Amino acid sequence: MTISTAIIGLGIMGRRMLEHMNLHPDFTVTAIWDPDHSACEAAQAIVPGAQIAADAAAAIAAADLVYLACPPVPRKAYALAAARLGKAVFLEKPLGVDIAESRDLVAQITALGVPAAVNFTQAAGAALTDVAASAQSGELGDLMGADIVVTYANWPRAWQQSADWLRFAAEGGMTREVVSHFLFFSERILGPLQLVWARADTPPNSDLCETHVAARLVAENGAVVTIMGSVGGAQPDRQELTIKGSKTSRRIADFYRDAKSNGGDFAPVSADVSDPRAVSLKAQLDDLALLVAGKPNRLATLDEALRVQILVESILSGKNAA
Structure with a gap:
């Protein structure tokens, strides 16, 4: 069935x-x-x-x-x-x-x-699963924090143009759509985060979404998470999360490409697949079937998603929410 x-x-x-x-x-x-x-x-x-x-x-x-x-x-x-x-x-x-x-x-x-x-599309993916295991085993050493960097020439991106709501502050923007994924990933590795400060800039006198965002968050162990996002300029999309450890750091680029560094250049953890999005979606659906069957799974819970939403909306407002 x-x-x-x-x-x-x-x-x-x-x-x-x-x-x-x-x-x-x-x-x-x-x-x-x-x-x-x-x-x-x-x-x-x-x-x-x-x-x-x-x-x-x-x-x-x-x-x-x-x-x-x-x-x-x-x-x-x-x-x-x-x-x-x-x-x-x-x-x-x-x-x-x-x-x-x-x-x-x-x-x-x-x-x-x-x-x-x-x-959250990385929840059941190989990158999050492997980084979490490496953090728990001590391979990364002490967890020092994370850096989230997203930059776009245009927002929404070309493939999102049909979803017009993504360009408005009411429901759209890169912080809700992209940074949220990396906040979820960061909390899975570092634990719950608290917002220290944030600023999001929107075009003046308009209802459009943010073009620039910066924030500093902190985990319970003092590990710092920094966020930098911007829209504008002739450039390819950049979407990176770096989990920083005292022994080894891991960088996830474009959601799926996992690389590690022991202090030198980041080197791929595994070979690229032809369609990483398809592999990721297959993993999500495998775990969705487990969820429906009442079995343990790696998908984002409602409580995790609520925590991420609170962080995102606090960042966009520049105010920490209770």
Whole structure:
């Protein structure tokens, strides 16, 4: 028996998950829905067997697992509708943009007791799994902190242009979309982080998202995490997280490419694969099947996603949230 799945939200992330669920032996996408009918048609062209539901409620009713790839604000209502029907829920990140609303979401879903997780794409990946094992074994030495660097010529990036909400401060921006992944990774290695200071700059007199961000956070052992992000200038995308140890440091570039340094140049831990995103998504789906079956898994919990959201929204506001 495969896991019958509904996908709500059929932008780039929804269609990408649809494609990879269709390739995975444990999942069957039985229903899809998006308020934009053209998005539904584009998704159905990828997997003709996926049925376009009449509305979100019909999609939820048709499946045992609901994957929510819609923008953050409507996600809570769909997640609770699914959970109240006993459906498993897999949410895209960020968990939300309003901290109080997300606290309530986590409390309600936890009380309902359904399987639930958030799609931080590195959670089940080889890089995080191996770095965590290296940290626990002592291979890295004392954990000194982490550096997060993201730079883009343009935001949103070319492949995100259809998701227009990503360019606005209300729900979008690189801090929510990219830095959040590396904060999640950092907390898995260093433990809970506290914000010390932050600044995010947005274009004046506009509702657009941040173009520059800087922040300093600290772990319980005193390890410091620094963030630097910027948009603008002729340059390739740069997305790097460096976990710094006294013996060995690890650098994760573009989410998946893992390299190590003992003080010299960073050297790849393993050979590149032709499609690292496909490998990562396969690992996420393997663990999603474990989650639905009630088995141990590496996916991001709701509590972990809430902690990351609190950090992100605090960074964007320049204020540490209680």
